[in-house]
Amino acid sequence: MPQYKAPLRDMRFLLNEVFDYAGHYATLPNAEDATPDMVDAIMEGCATFCEEVLAPLNLSGDQEGCTIHDGEVTTPKGFKEAYAEYVAGGWQGISHPKEYGGQELPMSLNLLKSEMMGTANWSFTMYPGLSLGCMNTIFQFGSDAQKKTYMPPLVSGEWTGTMCLTEPQCGTDLGQVKTKAEPQADGTYKITGTKIFISAGEHDLAHNIIHIVLARLPDAPKGTRGISLFIVPKFLINADGTLGARNPVKAGALEHKMGIRASATCVMNFDEAVGYMIAEPNKGLEAMFTFMNTARIGTAVQGLAHAELSYQGSLPYAKERRSMRALSGKKDADHVADALIWHADVRRMLLTQRAIAEGARGMIYHAAKLADLMVTAVGTGDQAQYEAYDDKLGFYTPILKGFITEMGLECANLGMQVFGGHGYIKEHGMEQIARDARISTLYEGTTGIQALDLLGRKVLLTTRGKCIKDFTNEMLAQAKPHLLDGGPIGKMARAAAKRALQWKALTLRIMLRAAKDRDTVSAACYDYLMYSGFVMMGHFWLKQALVAQAKLKQGGKDTAEFYQAKLQTAEFYFERLLPRADGHKQSMLSPTRALMQMDQEHFSFA
Template identity: 70%
Template sequence: MPTYKAPLREMRFLINEVFDYPAHYAGLSNGGEATPDVVDAILEGIAVLCEKVLAPINLSGDKEGCRFKAGEVSTPTGFKEAYRQFVEGGWQGLSFPIEYGGQGLPTSISLFKTEMMGAANWSFNMYPGLSLGCINTLLQYGTEAQKARYLPALVSGEWTGTMCMTEPQCGTDLAQIKTRAESQPDGSYKITGTKIFISAGEHDLAGNIVHVVLARVPSAPAGTRGISLFVVPKFLVAEDGSAGQRNTVTCGAIEHKMGIRGSATAVLNFDEAIGHLIFEPNKGLEAMFTFMNTARLGIAIQGVAHAEASFQGALAYAKERRSMRALSGKKEPEASADALIWHADVRRMLLTQKAIAEGGRAMLYAAVQTADLMFNAAFEKDHANYEHYDNELGFYTPILKGFLTEMGLEAANLGMQVFGGHGYIHEHGMEQIARDARIATLYEGTTGIQALDLLGRKVLIGTRGKCVRDFTRIMLRLARRHVFASGPIGSMARSTMRRAIEWNILTLRILLRAGKDRDLVGSASVDYLMYSGYVMMGYYFVLQAEKAQTLLLNGKGNESADFYRAKIQTAAFYFDRLLPRADAHRKSALAPTHSLMQMDNGHFAFV
């Protein structure tokens, strides 16, 4: 059975040394209470929950799965008790306003929590995780009455929330939504329709489930311009805030899935269910994007979480399992064979996993600082800064979601590979990580959808490449500090400078050609996203290596010298072995679309 150990040393390196979160928190309106001691206590506390409570029920939860009977869903054994401990610990409300029962801490602290919970037990993490976007949507767009009615119980974790978008006839194409909302004399609406793939849509963990639902009012224009957003609780909420009469929203089934089997993915039927409008009529998609962006960052965390979990399992196995002798000679002559970790190819796989986890974590921790600043600007009603940070985060989000989930899946598959045939066996837990990781590239928008969002909406249409120029300017500023240095830091800095220039040239070439060939954006988008991800991760490895080298040189890192040296060595591995993949993506992104589009549809297969 796999075990999980929270990577607190890695997390603290980024939080305290690379990104200087203590100074960052000191500049936030809600950061005063986030002192180093408080943050450290939170990290330690959630680590205990993850290691002692959540991780031990991960494998069993996958084996047992959720059970469906007559519209009711039972979660796996141990989930209810674990959720009770989660709620009693106050973990759901870390980053939400004190006025609704939260602790009022910055958003980033909630991300640190989510990373550990996701690595320990992603299926369990889905239940409180979906609530975060629901809460953020109500905070930003809900009426004061809606906030008072729903937020205290959501923030405490007593209730959970969902997002209900997808329908049987449409997935990503929300213009096809048919769920209808008919207004009532009392100001409420009757919601009728079917939603599918609703994560945590029905379960037995919480006293109520608050659904955020996309639907159309009768007078709505066609397409996405005619979508409104509604709050529809499983149980109607009484005046005193308690859950009362059952609403007419029922679970018709739960999906039988490849992975995350401990999380219930529901089919929900709304039969004139009572709901209330959030925000303005026909502007539901605008409000829902608050939910979606929150969810997409949450899914990006899944890539890092699965990479970390698989790496931990693979590393322990590679140190214990013995097979053959190392090609460079016996490493453990007293044993019958050398441990797997001595074999170069096994080290390649382990270092790839390690680099994905550490590089991805740095990317996320940097992005969530921007999220902190964005929410801080919203709190202070600083509209100019809010828009600035929102746009910045909007550029990061598709890269983080698309690239990190693809890389997390690769890391999960490598974990199985290190185990060999044992990796295919359920009891070792490695194949579960791979199955659980597979969904991350699909939900909240597939990798292709993220790529179109990045290249089409954010880079070409939205900013005409300015978002890339802004980020590469930061890359160049870092690279110039070390461009003439010797050793690995100098080499990485020069590579970073070249990639920054190359990224801009690639963007410009696609921009110029897209006007003549509309299919180019679709054909180039995934390669462009992956290229962007590799280059961005490279920047964050230089940043980590720079800090590690500084601490080694000034003697402050004597107690952690091995850790800092390993950090530089991991960065060097990334630049030698993983970053070169960007060249293939760049070449493919610039390939003509003719080879994609020339074949007649009927010629794809002959039967």
């Protein structure tokens, strides 16, 4: 089983040397407490909690799973105690207002916490993780009374929250939602319907669970324009804040899943449960997207987490396990065979895991700064700034969620491959990583949905290519001063500049094709997403390589090894992984005829 160790050195490299988080926090009104010493203390404390409390429960939680009896769910042994320790440590409220009991630190600090927790034990992390979107939705759209009632216990972690969207007949197409909301004389609503795939929908960790539910009013318009949003607590709340009667909302079943088995994924039945409207009637989907964007960025972290954990599991094995002699000659003369790590193909797998984990970390940490600025704009009431950062983050979101989770799944499979047959055996923990990683490309919108969102909505419809133009201009500005440099840096800079220009040209070609053939968008979107991901990650690898080279020039034997390894991993990415973009380029430009010419009747088993 992988022994998780928080990658604090690499995290600090990005925070302090690449992205200047200290300077970033100095510009935020809610970050005066986020001093370098405070940030470091939070990271150290979270690392200890993850390494000593959460990581040891990862394998046992998967083996035991959750159980259900008469609608009550029991989590695996140790989870309840771990959650109590999590609450006692004040971890849930890091980025929420002091007014509600939080520490009012930047959102990005919560993301650092989520990365470490998720890598140590993704199943556990989903319980408090689902609460974050619930809190954000209530904070941004709830009434003052709703905030006063729900925010303090959610911020402390005493209560948890969920998102209830999917129903048996619909997933992504929320226009098909059938759950009903009947208005009552006292201003409440009776919510009736069934929701499926509800993560943390029922469990024994917290005293109450606050469900955020999409439902329809009796006179609601059809489609997505007729969806409203409701708060439905597991236990009703008395006027004095104490818990009252049990609301008729109950877990009907647990889903039997491939992975994340210690996370309770429930079928939730609402039988005239008392609900309270949040936001405006028939505008629930707009408010829910606050929830969805939070969840999608969180899912991108899962791709990073599984790439990192897979690397941490397979690297020690590759150094210890011996098989054959290296093709270039005997390496470990005192042994009957050389360690796996001497074989070039094994290094390919290890370096792929490392390059994806560290590249993804750079992409996500950059996006986290944008999230901080967006939240600041909300707090100051600057609508124009909020919309600007929301649009910018909206461009990153489908790439982060779609590309990083796909690559995280690949890395999980590579981790098993390094182990050979032992990777298929449960006791080593590598097959669990692959099973847990599989869901990341499916929930909060499949990779295909993210791809349609990126190309169809963000690039073609909303910005008409401006988001690509803006980002590629950033790429060119970074690469331009180094185009004539020698060595790996110059080569990487020229590759990045070439890809920036190519990305612009490809986008224009797809736009022109889509104007004539609407199927182009759906036919090209997956390859466009993956191409965008590889190129974007290249930009952030060049950013890290430039810093590493500058640090090496400054000298210092204590840190030379880290910076040299960073440069070498960047070079591997540009030489071995970025060229995959060419295959996606060729596929996205292929005519749609090969996809669409077959008659529906010809899709058969005969």
